[in-house]
Amino acid sequence: MSVHRRWFSLPREPATVAAGRRRVRDLLTTWNTPLDEDTRFTLDLVTSELLGNAVRHASGDAVTVGVHADPLHHRAVIEVYDSSPVLPTTPAHPDEDAESGRGLLLIAELALAHGVVRKRGGKWVWAEIALPGAAARPAPGDHPPRQAPHGGVTPRAMTCQ
Structure with a gap:
């Protein structure tokens, strides 16, 4: 089995979310990446939230x-690159009636790791997903919680210039 990588660009418009989700799924299928129903759901949701x-x-x-x-x-x-220098933040508790603000919280629950890499002219926001056959994710109490660094960047984030 080999490692596969591909990058593609899409216009920044609402239809991009569905198109990007389909393209990610198609690439993984073309590469014969093992996916079960739960993993497909996780990949779709994470891709949708990052692109959205x-x-x-x-x-x-x-x-x-x-x-x-x-x-x-x-x-x-x-991973999704955009040209905004503004880093994403995760509210501790989004307003229960808010129609947005839960995306990074969902990603944090579903991903093995996630974060943001600051680049000149923008940033990469990424999430690592377990494929079938991966060891189980540690239970929340198994490791001390990680705090967001000053500036509200997500807990598993790194920034570089």
Whole structure:
């Protein structure tokens, strides 16, 4: 089994979310990446949230999506680049009547790891997903909780220039 990588760009518009989700699924299928129903659901949701945030909150005409699959190590990474320098933040408790603000909380629950990498002219927001056959994710009490660094960047984030 080999590692696969592909990047593609899409216009920054609402239809991009569904198109990006389909493209990620198609790439993983083409690469014969093992997927079960739960993993497909997780990949769809994480891809939708990453792209939806970029479409709603970023600037510029396009977003770039990176898809990386490593079946041997049972991992896939979805990353979305946008040209906004504004880093995403996760509210501690979104208002229960709010229609948005839960995307990064969902990603944090479903992903093995997630974060943001600051780049000149924008940022990559990414999430690593377990593929079937991966070891179970540690229970929340098994590790001390990680605090967001100053500035409200997501807990597993890193920034670089």
